[in-house]
Amino acid sequence: MIRYFGQTRILVAVDCIIFGFDGDHLKLLLIQRGFEPEAKKWSLMGGFIQPEESLADASNRILKELTGLEGVYLEQLKCFGAPERDPIERTIGIAYFSLIDINKYQKQINDKYHAEWFLLNEVPKLIFDHEEMVETAKRQLRYKAALHPILFELLPEKFTIPQLQNLYEGIYAATFDKRNFSRKLLSTGLLIRQKDKHKENSKKGAFYYTLNKTQYKDKFQSFLNFVPNPESLIL
Amino acid sequence: MIRYFGQTRILVAVDCIIFGFDGDHLKLLLIQRGFEPEAKKWSLMGGFIQPEESLADASNRILKELTGLEGVYLEQLKCFGAPERDPIERTIGIAYFSLIDINKYQKQINDKYHAEWFLLNEVPKLIFDHEEMVETAKRQLRYKAALHPILFELLPEKFTIPQLQNLYEGIYAATFDKRNFSRKLLSTGLLIRQKDKHKENSKKGAFYYTLNKTQYKDKFQSFLNFVPNPESLIL
DNA sequence: GTTTGATGTGGAAATTGTACACAATTATGC
């Protein structure tokens, strides 16, 4: 078999930053690393890419192996390649980020796997450069969510406008006027109002909405400017 | 030396998509590949990453070795990892894209290196998945230029508003109202009007402007909405 | 001094974004 001569071959890993939303707070899914070095330390979901699999295949496989998740939102984020990022051996790390509805997967994650959800501002120390990856992912999430309806990936099928606002406010650590917020969201045509109400949070109850998936696909690439006064926020 | 056991190590290459603007048209810098396979075929600037260099170092080195360019705008674009993308041996390709002022580097590129500029819509067949890389880079350029003042990286130090508009119109294959365009650009505070005029294109001459670099750094991350009617454009 | 081709500028109308306050609902406790 002919190969390129005189070049160094390197390990390539995929690391997944998995964000979830429990209705109140944004969370990050972490795992205790199962092998040395840094075994038992908290880490992103990661694994080496295999000879015959594409990057997307690898990230989906790793997500499935370590958490059981399948068919969730997964997007390539950035490639990290500092020579010393893994002390054992040079490894290129390709970061993917994923958005999921926590409740949908709560059980399987807790039961079968040793993954655990952490509040986004209570993330423990992570191995290698994983904290930098998380920071990059948070920035990307804030950036993209300001323009595109990406946050619906974090919500259950049925959700309320106050929940949605809660999510946006959490992500930008800001408060938005609810009249303007709901008008803006409704004007996108992305929401379909349901007949029933969510009654846990208030006596009056809040109408459920579902996502209009056709609109979602059509408008995903448009600039929708979900965030008011973006100049005043840190994206 | 301890290493990870039982994992496959892979070649990792960096490929640079280099855009230039000659005052009239957007162009792409290509090189004739110097080794087999596909020697003499047109290719992006690429090379394997070396054991001790970071990804950014590698892309800068490759740019310098193949074109002499240094200190230009360079941004990581995406990682391409289909198993069969290089027929000789599996190689991960990390694409970077770069924006330069053609005229500033015209001589050195032509003299010392075998690189050549192609009109963006007359790009020849490229090796491997390089055409896909170019398409991805074009999309990213259109996306980012709609929001951030990135296109100034393509212009010489002194430029005119009609040149600038020409560039935007080329990138979006659209025409913009020049009154609105110049008002919008001037309102950003990014432009400093010079005393002298560019006289080649008209009898009247057009004022030169330079970039206000302080404003440029400050506002680079803001959403500046350079593009009118973004809904009607393909980004 | 007339022609010509590109440059530079302003104002009206429409749209979008922002600020702001009060009524509706119903479980709860008295």
Add this chain to the structure above:
DNA sequence: GCATAATTGTGTACAATTTCCACATCAAAC
């Protein structure tokens, strides 16, 4: 059963931004 309290849902006035549109200016070339 009635007042309370917590949360939801909605409208209007004003400001800012975006869009649309047309004419005067300049200087080289003739």
